[in-house]
Amino acid sequence: MAGLELLSDQGYRLDGRKATELRKVQARMGVFAQADGSAYLEQGNTKALAVVYGPHEMRGSRSRTLHDRAVINCQYSMATFSTAERKRRPHGDRKSTEMSLHLKQTFEAAVMTQLYPRSQIDIYVKILQSDGGNYSVCVNAATLAVIDAGIPMRDYVCACTVGFVDETPLADLCYAEESGGVSSLALALLPRGGQIALLQMDARLHQDHLETLIEAAMTACKGVSKVLDEVVRQHLQEVSVLTGE
């Protein structure tokens, strides 16, 4: 089968990027007034909206209350119009549930939950348009939303997917690359300390290559963190101008 040539001999990928280049990242914070925090983030053609409520007291079953820290509740969903074919169920299917769980684990590692015992923080993320790297875009959007909500975090959590083609790691895969039979890996990083919040991979990869792949993913995550930092500073500047400080 003559599949797509993911990496040309000249070193360009399908969409014209080089192996280590990220897609264009654009983001805005504070897009909704009702929620405690919100953000919108585009990474190439993947677009996500993240909303944060809380910290507030436990709702629903009180039995889940933790006495030393806050509970983080995540929900991931995809808009029915986000893919080329209309989705039937926006959330609640296996994949979304798994994704929700991953997000929860990621943010439990990053948010300083011990500051809010017996309370709950809700993070809702929706993919508006999907073009690969859904998990990482969600994490990046949610980070901005959590910051917007003013909830203290250890560091930005930045995520990125990387794939492995022709002995070369490719950063920030798009959908065509993800579906082209690449073994891909998603990594969420706390860039300053270099701690890994989540690492997920369900493809086959020889262990010899794992090191290089993680290395590439960490570099890519640090790239993302720079952009996010920029966005946050920009946003703060705008807000402070408005409040006249």
Add this chain to the structure above:
Amino acid sequence: MLKSKTFVKKTRSGGVMKIVREHYLRDDIWCGSEACTECKQESTVLQKDACIESNLCSYPHYLIPDTNVVLHQIDVLEDPMIRNVIILQTVLQEVRHRSAPVYKRLKDIIHEKEKHFYTFTNEHRRETFIEREPGESANDRNDRAIRVAAKWYSQHLKMFESDTDGLKVVLLTNDQGNKQKAEESDLLVYKCEEYIKSLIANPELVDRLALSSDDKNEITSSKVLFPEHLPLSRIQAGIKSGSFLQGTFRASRDNYLEATVFVQGEGEDSTEVLIQGLQNLNRAVHQDVVAVQLLPRNQWVAPSSVVLQDEGTAKDDDVEEEEEEKAVTEAARKPTGKVVGIIKRNWRPFCGMLNVSQIKESTRHLFTPADRRIPRIRIETRQASTLAGQRIMVAIDGWPKHSRYPNGHFVRSLGGAGEKNTEEEVLLLEHDVPHQAFSQAVLSFLPKMPWAITPEDMVRREDLRHLTVCSVDPPGCTDIDDALHCRELENGNLEVGVHIADVSHFIRPGNALDKEAANRGTTVYLCGKRIDMVPELLSSNLCSLRSNVERLAFSCIWEMNHEAEILKTRFTKSVINSKASLTYAEAQMRIDDTTKNDDTTKSLRGLNKLAKILKRRRIEKGALTLSSLEVRFHMDSETHDPIDLQTKELMETNSMVEEFMLLANISVAQKIYDEFSECALLRKHPAPPPSNYDILLKAAKSKDVVIHTDSAKALADSLDVAKVDGFPYFNTLLRILATRCMMQAVYFCSGMDSDFHHYGLASPIYTHFTSPIRRYADIIVHRLLAVAIGADSTYPDLMDKHKQSALCNNLNYRHKMAQYAQRASVAFHTQLFFKSRGILNEEGFVLFVRKNAIIVLIPKFGLEGTVFFDGKDKTAPNLVYDEEISGVSVPAPDVGPQAKKPKLDQ
């Protein structure tokens, strides 16, 4: 800058899907020219003084071919004269879509440094990217993209006019419309033919041009010889409705007017459709995929028993067809059909000879391919006089319906006919044996010399350097992949070890070296020449288990009692130091020489004793001993010409080594199958269907001998007793025939098949483990075994049964081709041998009888040939046999001693 690309695509299920992709445009894609001072490139490909002498372009220039030029004139582009060419990404991608072989060749050219081919990623450069306009077809858009890129180049290069003498770009296209548009936008544009013809220094390049369709009109004769091929849409509809059948076209070797189409049915069953006559063959060429229509039942015919070679000139094609008489019995008739269309051409460049036209000034000549199943090809060349007497390569361009022969063009000359190197090249090409030198990419994965065993290598290895290991091989063997040892243990049992070169230690999965070896599949042995599967450093040095050097090995060690029963088996990676590398004869002498009593000899005697028991036991179980004639040449050490030949002799030591290799293979097969039941690579030999034995049974009956073919055991036993008094060679002849009844042994992946039996060896499971230097299958088996014993790590492809299965198909194909090439090489050397000998008288035997010919075997030379009864120059001596056989109208069994047949003088 960011652009979004949106297009719709049809999905496999027939729906329509919208696909949105990002398309980044960049400013950092450089032009690749040495003359350019603006681009910040690190290295340049295109030369500053790109000079090639031409009438049309007297200035230095770069060429930009469009897609069709690359697709059709790749032979020209491959010529070393053509340098400094810009291949646009648009072109590269289109070529990739349209023809995989051309794409591969183009990539090879691009990688060659001396060719100075540069790939310009025009689709991602900001200035050269264009969007498809409404109403514009994809092809038109690509043509425009090529023009835009060419325009950009010409303007870009103009900036440096002062320090170059007018470097320009020249667009090559054969498309009239494209050319016109390019001229309108002030581009230098030529047709490919125009340009090539203008090259002053190299007139012979013109011959390599493929004929384009408008050139062919010249050859038009008024007569339409062939029916029109149906369009693909009608063929597809026909195949769906069942009125046509799709299959692979296989021309007959013996009769150029006959062919069979092999139709693969559902599952296992497949049918063969017979095609007879030029009209019905309808321009199909061997190996094409064609659509056939069955003729009504009353027009079915039996396969012809005449041997026909196309010797006619272009005019006399209707003469031969009348020879066919229709008096055939109903039973012999076979489904007969005619070719209605071609689904896929499988043309490759063919090797052969040029028949120079009688007319002196003519530039059109016929070309006769070496493969008899390929029709002659008409080519145009001005250098016929130089090419006569040379072996040349020709590619087919097309076969118009009014032409008796297909049209083609000259690709390259291989050298003088009859010269050894040329003929070797021909048979390698004809058998599709990859034989180019190893590329730099492949060689880069070789270990660095001087190489020594490091402590890391020793971690998972057993140190067996103290053992008295020795190797036994044919004389002159430099790729020694097996060595043996045998010693007595304290408990009275014997320890026997087979040590195989650890090639998988050097060839790591997935790298270029591995891929190349997987593609080559096997080392090909020709007379006096070896085409290696792995580079020589490995095959003859690091992996070769030579004496008195330390080598890495993979060992299979058994503990046996004196009745050769295996008590314990173990496998380990090891380091060995062979004490002696012997030839079969030397080993035999040591065993026989009672005065010798050193360790090596004792070890050999032990092995020999065990081997005899093993062999006896194997034959009791029903293993076959078959015979085929193999000849060995004594080569002149200086000229490498054969000076004498003899059929191979077998010594006891041959079978000693063989016995232990078989044992190792079986043990390993069992082990890897136990460990990986889904993805073990095994080898099987299916039992032949009973009808295969017909020739053997008939041959035996002619001498009143009965052969039982119910099982391998019965066959082996009845072959043993089949003897005729006063005709000692009869038994060997029967064994030769029995060999031809057999099926091919094949590699397969255990997860894809359920029948593992090896018929010839009478073993329930078998694989190849013992020759990793010359067979790729063994490397895979080594890797599997290494994983099984925890000495190495696995990788995804090894565990993927579909990938393994695909690999097996390639290996089987390469093995088959290697065998054919080997045979062809022996045949060629036999001819060389006779060239200097003149006419000889030798004893021969009739193998088969055809209506107008017999097939004769001369055992002394292992030579088989067809003798025609009604040849042009041979008449008198053949008449005698003619009488004897004339009463027989269908091929009759008549194997017998027809001694003292005149030897064919070729």
